[in-house]
Amino acid sequence: MHEDIITQLDELAKLKDELYALLANYEGEREEILSPVKPSLDDVEARMVEATAEVRAAIADKELEIKTLVITAGQTIKGSCMQAVYNAGRVAWDARALDGYAVGHPELFAFRKEGQPSVSFREVKRT
Template sequence: MNTIEIQEALDRLAEFESQRDQIEVNKCVLLDEVKIPAEVEEIVRNGMKQMGEVEGSFAPTIQGIQNEAETKLALIVVPDEIKAALTEIDRQRAAIRTHQGDEEVKVALRIRAIKAEIQTNVEEKTKDVYAAIAQRKAEIEAEFAGKAEAVDENIKKLTEEIKAEIRVLKVSVKAKTYQAVYNKGRITWNTDKMEAWIIDHPFLKEARKEGDPSVTIRKV
């Protein structure tokens, strides 16, 4: 390649980059179009609302259980003259608390069962829609992955070709969007052989190492 051909290659590289960006834009547009239908969202909202209402509807029941327990406990008075009855009183209190706990567990289990039934109903009505949406999104991702891979391969191949030609020409080339910048090979020294002897011993130049030149592709 000569300089003009490299400029043309750099412009093609910019076109490939633009194609890749457009592929991503097109994919995002299609993904945005794959939305959950309004009626499905309404089903989910109603289900969540119903589950919230379940706990609220049982709140008076739970409060009644607690009030009943507190009322019964308040009726248990320990007379000073009946110290021997303390053991029985403790037993009664424990029995009331146990009964209270049992009743609250029953209510909690009932709430859980109703909410599970609502959740199952919502999932049954919406599972096919969510599955279809997930499938469509997977198809879009797969379709555009192939397109993006093809463009990426073109970008990689053309980039390597440009770098190889720049190494031969040993000059930087600038195009409309990109420029190929030629960098001379880095020179390094073996410091173990240098130190103070290099001035009096020119042969130490053998320790001089020059790396391969490199090419960097940059946007203009």
């Protein structure tokens, strides 16, 4: 029935497999080249994590404080270098229940908007 789409999906999977193989080869070569300096890189990274921990925590605290203030203000606030963008909470409706209710009240369908369909790709477990 949808053999043409299945064929296209199989071709896409082969292309992705080719990409993954190239990336794996790259990673292998990269690790081989970096292996002599890996201990030094690990040491630098550990020192950087330690050195930035306090500043990262201060940033997280300041962001939380600002978010609380902006939510209370109810508007976007712009500073000289950064802005905190206020987004009102989303309104959500139970679409299934409203669709059922609209059957008896067809005038509600005038307010119904439906977006374009979309497609996402997911890998299938291979046997």
